[in-house]
Amino acid sequence: MSFTDVFLIVPNYFVSGAIWFVILAVFFYMARDSAHGAIKSFSRMLHNAMRLSSFALERVEHRLSLRNKEVLLAAGREASERVIEREFERINATVSKELAETPSLHRKLQEEIAIVEDAYKESTEVPPSPPGWVAAVEAVAKIPSKGDPVVVDILEDIHESLVNAHKSAIEEYRTARKEKHEVLKGMLPSWRKVLHVIDVADSNVISLLERSKVIDRHMEDYENILNGSDRAVRMLSSSSLSQFFISLLVLSVAVGGAMINFHLIARPMAEMVGGNSMIGGYRTADIAALVIILVEITMGIFLMESLRITRLFPAIGALKDKMRVRMIWITFSFLFSLAAVEAGLAYMRELLMHDELATSALLRGEVIAAANNEFAWITTAAQMGMGFILPFALTFVAIPLENFIASTRTLLGVSGIGVVRVLAFFLRVLGNSFHYMGIMMLHIYDLFVFAPLWFEYKIKNRKKNEIPTLIAKETRKLESPDLIKEAS
Amino acid sequence: MIHRIPIGFFIAIMGSVFLLLASCSNNTLRGHGVYMLIDTSGTYTDELVKAQQIINVALSKLYPGDSFAVARIDTGSFSEKDIVAKVSFDDRPSTANRQKRLFKEKIDEFVKTVQPAKYTDITGGILQATEYLNEKNPGRKTILIFSDLKEELDKGYNRDIDLKLKGFSVVAVNVTKLRSDNYNPKEYLDRLDSWQTRVTSGGGKWSVTNDMDQLEKIFMN
Numbered sequence: 001m002s003f004t005d006v007f008l009i010v011p012n013y014f015v016s017g018a019i020w021f022v023i024l025a026v027f028f029y030m031a032r033d034s035a036h037g038a039i040k041s042f043s044r045m046l047h048n049a050m051r052l053s054s055f056a057l058e059r060v061e062h063r064l065s066l067r068n069k070e071v072l073l074a075a076g077r078e079a080s081e082r083v084i085e086r087e088f089e090r091i092n093a094t095v096s097k098e099l100a101e102t103p104s105l106h107r108k109l110q111e112e113i114a115i116v117e118d119a120y121k122e123s124t125e126v127p128p129s130p131p132g133w134v135a136a137v138e139a140v141a142k143i144p145s146k147g148d149p150v151v152v153d154i155l156e157d158i159h160e161s162l163v164n165a166h167k168s169a170i171e172e173y174r175t176a177r178k179e180k181h182e183v184l185k186g187m188l189p190s191w192r193k194v195l196h197v198i199d200v201a202d203s204n205v206i207s208l209l210e211r212s213k214v215i216d217r218h219m220e221d222y223e224n225i226l227n228g229s230d231r232a233v234r235m236l237s238s239s240s241l242s243q244f245f246i247s248l249l250v251l252s253v254a255v256g257g258a259m260i261n262f263h264l265i266a267r268p269m270a271e272m273v274g275g276n277s278m279i280g281g282y283r284t285a286d287i288a289a290l291v292i293i294l295v296e297i298t299m300g301i302f303l304m305e306s307l308r309i310t311r312l313f314p315a316i317g318a319l320k321d322k323m324r325v326r327m328i329w330i331t332f333s334f335l336f337s338l339a340a341v342e343a344g345l346a347y348m349r350e351l352l353m354h355d356e357l358a359t360s361a362l363l364r365g366e367v368i369a370a371a372n373n374e375f376a377w378i379t380t381a382a383q384m385g386m387g388f389i390l391p392f393a394l395t396f397v398a399i400p401l402e403n404f405i406a407s408t409r410t411l412l413g414v415s416g417i418g419v420v421r422v423l424a425f426f427l428r429v430l431g432n433s434f435h436y437m438g439i440m441m442l443h444i445y446d447l448f449v450f451a452p453l454w455f456e457y458k459i460k461n462r463k464k465n466e467i468p469t470l471i472a473k474e475t476r477k478l479e480s481p482d483l484i485k486e487a488s
Numbered sequence: 489m490i491h492r493i494p495i496g497f498f499i500a501i502m503g504s505v506f507l508l509l510a511s512c513s514n515n516t517l518r519g520h521g522v523y524m525l526i527d528t529s530g531t532y533t534d535e536l537v538k539a540q541q542i543i544n545v546a547l548s549k550l551y552p553g554d555s556f557a558v559a560r561i562d563t564g565s566f567s568e569k570d571i572v573a574k575v576s577f578d579d580r581p582s583t584a585n586r587q588k589r590l591f592k593e594k595i596d597e598f599v600k601t602v603q604p605a606k607y608t609d610i611t612g613g614i615l616q617a618t619e620y621l622n623e624k625n626p627g628r629k630t631i632l633i634f635s636d637l638k639e640e641l642d643k644g645y646n647r648d649i650d651l652k653l654k655g656f657s658v659v660a661v662n663v664t665k666l667r668s669d670n671y672n673p674k675e676y677l678d679r680l681d682s683w684q685t686r687v688t689s690g691g692g693k694w695s696v697t698n699d700m701d702q703l704e705k706i707f708m709n
Binding site: 270 | 519544547548584585
C-alpha cells in the first residue's frame with residue numbers, strides 16, 4: 001500500500017487533501033493542550049539548559065580571569081621586584097663606591113683649601129713702603145732756593161736722592177706684586193682641583209637623584225601591582241602579549257639557525273652512523289644530527305640557568321654557588337666539545353662535497369681540475385666557523401624560551417577567557433532562541449488548527465453574549481407588574 | 489615568581505623541534521637494486537659507448553646502500569660469469585664514492601676488451617637479473633635491458649619459461665631498429681609487444697626509453 005493509496009480518500013487530490021486537512025485539524029485541535037504543554041516544556045527545558053550552561057561558563061570565565069589576573073600580577077610583581085632590586089643594587093654600588101672615596105675626596109679638598117689659604121695669606125702681605133724720611137726730604141726740597149747756589153745744590157741732591165728712593169721703592173713694590181701674582185697663579189690648579197672634586201660629588205648626587213626617580217616610578221608600578229589595580233593588569237597583559245610575539249620571532253630565528261646547523265652536520269653524520277640505516281622511517285644520520293642539536297640546546301638552557309640569567313629550573317637556581325659554578329663549567333665544556341665536533345663535521349662535509357663533485361665529474365667524463373679552487377678554503381673556514389659558533393648562539397634560545405613560556409601562559413589564559421565568554425554568549429543566545437522558537441511553534445500549531453479554534457471562539461463568544469441576555473430576561477420577569485402584585 | 493617548565497610543555501617543545509627538523513630531511517626510500525643487461529651481439533657492440541654513459545648516469549644517481557650490477561648478454565646469459573661488475577654501495581658516502589670510481593674503471597676496461605657474441609640470450613639474462621636482485625632484496629628492483637630486443641638462441645638452449653617479475657621494473661633502453669625493421673616496421677613493434685607481454689604477464693612493469701632524461705627519472709623515482 002503506497003502513500004498515494006492512503007492519501008486518496010476520494011479519487012481527487014484536492015478533495016482528499018481537504019479531507020485530510022480537516023481530519024488532522026480536528027485531531028490536532030483535540031490534542032492541542034497536551035501538544036502546547038509538550039512544546040512549552042521542551043522549549044523551557046532547552047532554554048533553561050542553555051541558560052544554566054551559560055551561567056556555568058560565566059563562572060568558569062570569572063575563575064579563569066581571576067586566575068589569569070593572579071598569574072599576571074605574580075609575574076609582574078616578580079619582574080618589578082627584580083628591576084627594583086637591580087636599581088637598588090646599582091645605587092648601592094654607586095653609594096658604596098663614592099662613599100668609600102669620600103674621605104679621600106675630603107682630604108684632597110682640605111689639602112687644596114690649605115694650599116689656597118696659604119697662598120692667600122702670602123698674597124695679603126703688605127708691600128714694603130717707601131722710607132720714612134722721604135716726607136721730610138720732600139718738605140726740605142720744597143724750600144725756595146732764592147738763588148743760593150749752595151742751597152740749590154743741596155736741594156738738587158735732596159731731589160735726586162728722593163727720586164732715586166722713589167724709583168727703588170716702586171721697583172720693590174712691583175717685585176712684591178709680581179711675586180703675589182705668581183702666588184695667585186699657583187692657586188689656579190688648586191681651585192680647578194677643588195672645582196673638579198665638587199663636580200664629581202655633584203654628578204654622583206645627580207645620578208643618585210635620577211636613580212631615586214626611576215625607583216620611585218618602579219615603586220609606583222609595584223604598588224599598583226600589589227593593589228591589583230586594573231591599570232596594572234591591563235599594562236601587564238599588553239606587555240605579556242608583546243613579549244609573546246617578540247619571543248616567538250626570536251625563537252623562529254633560532255629555529256632557522258638550528259635548521260642550518262642541522263644541514264651542516266646531517267650529511268657528514270652518515271660517515272659516522274651510516275647513510276642507509278633508518279629509525280622509525282627517518283635516517284639514523286638525521287636523527288643523530290638532531291640529537292646533537294637538541295643536546296646543545298639543552299646544555300645552553302642549563303648554562304643560562306646556572307648563570308641565573310633564566311629561571312626555568314628552580315633546582316638549578318637553588319644550587320649552592322660552588323656547585324652552580326661547577327655546573328657552569330661542566331655545561332660550558334660540553335658545549336665547547338659539541339661545538340668542536342660540529343666544526344669537525346662541517347669540515348668533513350666540505351671534504352665529502354669535494355669527493356662527490358670529483359666522482360660526478362669523473363662519471364660525466366669531465367676532466368677534473370688538477371688544482372683545487374684557491375678560494376675553497378673560504379667556504380671551508382666559513383662552514384667550520386658556523387659549525388663552531390651556532391651551538392653557542394643557540395645557547396641564548398633559553399632567554400626567549402623563558403619569555404615565551406611565561407607569555408604563552410598569559411596568552412592561553414586570555415584566549416581561554418575569550419573563548420569561554422563567546423561560548424557563554426552563544427549559549428545564552430541559543431537558550432533565548434529556543435524560548436522564542438517554542439512560542440513560535442505554539443503559534444504555528446494554532447495556525448494549523450485555526451478552523452476549530454475559530455469555532456470555539458464563536459461558541460464561547462455566544463455563550464458570553466447569552467448570559468447578559470438571560471439576566472436581562474430574568475430581571476424583566478422579576479420587574480413585571482403581575483409578579484409585583486402577587487408579591488404584595 | 490619562577491617560570492617552572494611543565495614536563496609536558498618541555499617535551500612538546502622538544503618534540504616539535506625534533507619533528508620540524510626531521511621534516512627537513514630527505515626521506516626518500518633507500519635501497520634500490522639495479523641490474524643492467526648489455527647486449528654484446530653482432531653490430532650492437534658499437535652501441536657500447538652509450539651503455540657506458542647510461543652506467544655512469546646510474547652510478548651518479550645511486551646512493552649508499554643501493555646495489556648495482558652490469559652483465560653482458562651473450563649465448564648463454566643465465567650465468568654469474570656474465571656479470572661484468574657488481575657492487576653494493578657502502579653505508580658511508582666516501583666509501584660509496586670510491587666504489588663508484590672502481591666500478592667505472594671495470595666497465596671502461598670491459599668496453600675496451602669486449603668481443604661480439606654470436607647469440608643473444610635475453611631471457612637468460614633476465615632470469616639471472618631476477619635471481620641476483622631477489623638475493624639482494626632491495627626496496628626497489630630495476631632491470632635495464634640495453635639491447636635491440638632481438639633474441640637469438642643457440643641450439644639446445646630452452647628459454648620457454650614464464651618470467652616471475654612481480655615487484656620488478658623492466659626498462660628497455662636504446663632499442664635500436666634492425667635493418668629488417670626498416671623493411672617491415674611491424675617486426676619491431678611486434679618485438680616490443682612480445683616483450684611487454686612477457687614482462688607484464690610475469691607481474692612486472694614494462695617501459696621503453698631511448699631518452700637519457702627519462703632514464704634519470706627512473707633513478708630518481
